[in-house]
Amino acid sequence: MSHYKHLFFDLDNTLWNFTENARSALFDVYTTYNLKRYYSEFDSYFNQFEENNAALWRLYGADKITKEFLNTERFLAPLRKFGILNEPLAREMSTFYLEQCCEKTAVMPNTFSTLDYLKPHYDLYIISNGFKEVQYKKLNKSGLSGYFNKIFLSEEVGHHKPKPEFFAHLFSVSNAKKKDSLVIGDNFEADIEGAMNFGIDQVYYSADSSQKLTKQPTYTIHNLSELCSFL
Numbered sequence: 001m002s003h004y005k006h007l008f009f010d011l012d013n014t015l016w017n018f019t020e021n022a023r024s025a026l027f028d029v030y031t032t033y034n035l036k037r038y039y040s041e042f043d044s045y046f047n048q049f050e051e052n053n054a055a056l057w058r059l060y061g062a063d064k065i066t067k068e069f070l071n072t073e074r075f076l077a078p079l080r081k082f083g084i085l086n087e088p089l090a091r092e093m094s095t096f097y098l099e100q101c102c103e104k105t106a107v108m109p110n111t112f113s114t115l116d117y118l119k120p121h122y123d124l125y126i127i128s129n130g131f132k133e134v135q136y137k138k139l140n141k142s143g144l145s146g147y148f149n150k151i152f153l154s155e156e157v158g159h160h161k162p163k164p165e166f167f168a169h170l171f172s173v174s175n176a177k178k179k180d181s182l183v184i185g186d187n188f189e190a191d192i193e194g195a196m197n198f199g200i201d202q203v204y205y206s207a208d209s210s211q212k213l214t215k216q217p218t219y220t221i222h223n224l225s226e227l228c229s230f231l
Contacts, residue, residue, distance in 0.1 A: 002231050004201070006176035007118060008152075010185030011128040014205050015111050015224075016138055021104030028100045029075075029093055038082045045078060052077040061129060061160050061190065071098075102137035107144070110225040115147045117228050127170065127183070129154040129161055129190060150174065161187075162194025182218075184227070192217050203227065 012018035026049060029035070030042050039045035053074045059065045065073075075097070076090035118124060126148050128135055132155045139145040152170055159165035170176065184203040185191025195202045196215065204217040205224070213220075221227060 003180060004182045004231065005122060005180040006125065006174065006182070007122045007231075008125045008127045008170065008181065008183045008195075008200075009148075010183075010187065010191050010205075011126050011135060011139070011144075012130055013108070013186045014184060014191075015108055015115075015126075015144060016142055017106040017108050020106045021101060021138075024104055024106075025097050025100035029097050032096065033089075033093055035078075038079070038084075048078045048081070049074065063160070067131065067155075098131070098134050102134055102141060104138075105142040107142055108224055110223060112143075114224040114227055115144075118231060119147055122231070123174075123176070124148045125170070125174070126151045126153075127161065127166075127185075127191075128152070132156060161190040162197065164194075164198050167194060167198040167200065182231075188213070 009015055023046065026046055027042055030039070030045055035045055039048070056065065056070045056074050060067065060070045071094040072087055072090045075093040076085070076087060079086070079090065115124070124147055126135075126139070128151075130138075130153065132153045135153055136145070136151065139148075139151070145151075150173075152166075154160040154166060157166050157169045159169065161167075171178070171181075178199050182201050182203060183191055183195035184205060185195075186205045186207070188204060188206075192202045192204045193215065196217070201218040203219040203221055204213075205221055207222065219230065
C-alpha cells in the first residue's frame with residue numbers, strides 16, 4: 001500500500017468516457033433536429049461543434065463567459081454559418097443534448113475493476129468543472145456514484161480547477177492533508193498543474209504516450225489499471 005489516503009478523481013475522460021458519450025449525444029442532436037439539412041455528414045457538424053465548444057470551455061474556465069452563454073453559443077455557432085440566429089432553438093438543442101448525455105454510460109477502460117481495487121483502501125472523491133445538473137446524473141446512471149465519499153463540483157465550490165481556491169476548498173471540508181492526497185485526471189492544466197501548483201501529488205492520465213510535457217507529473221499512466229501497480 002502507498003502512503004496516500006485520499007484520491008481525488010476528475011470525472012470526464014478520466015472515469016466517465018466523455019469523448020464517446022458526448023459524441024453519441026451529439027449524434028442524437030444531429031438526427032433529432034435534422035441537421036443534415038446544413039451538414040451533409042455528421043463528422044462535419046461534430047468537428048465544427050467541437051472547435052467552438054473547446055474555445056468556449058476555455059473562456060468559461062477563465063470566468064470570461066457564463067454557463068448559460070456557453071450552452072447556447074456552442075449550438076448556435078454551427079447554425080450561424082447558415083444564417084440561422086434562432087437562440088430559442090439553440091437553447092432547446094442544448095437542453096436535449098445535456099439530457100442525452102445523462103443517459104450515456106460508457107466509462108473509460110478498467111474503470112470499475114480499478115475502483116473496486118481502490119475503494120477498500122482509500123477515501124475517493126470526484127473533482128469536476130462539469131455542470132452540476134449533469135454530473136450527478138452521469139455518476140448515478142453509470143453506476144459510479146457509490147464509490148465516492150464526496151463530489152466536489154466547481155459550480156458548488158465557487159471556483160474552477162485549476163484555481164488554488166478550488167483545491168483549498170477540498171481540504172477545508174475533508175480530513176485530507178496535502179501529503180496524503182493524490183489528484184488523478186486527464187486535463188493537464190486543470191487537474192495536473194492545478195494540483196501541482198497547490199502542492200498535491202498528481203497522476204496524469206494521458207491517452208497519448210508520445211506527448212511531450214513541459215512539467216513532469218508525479219506519475220503518468222495510460223490506463224486506469226496502472227494505478228493498481230503503485231497504490
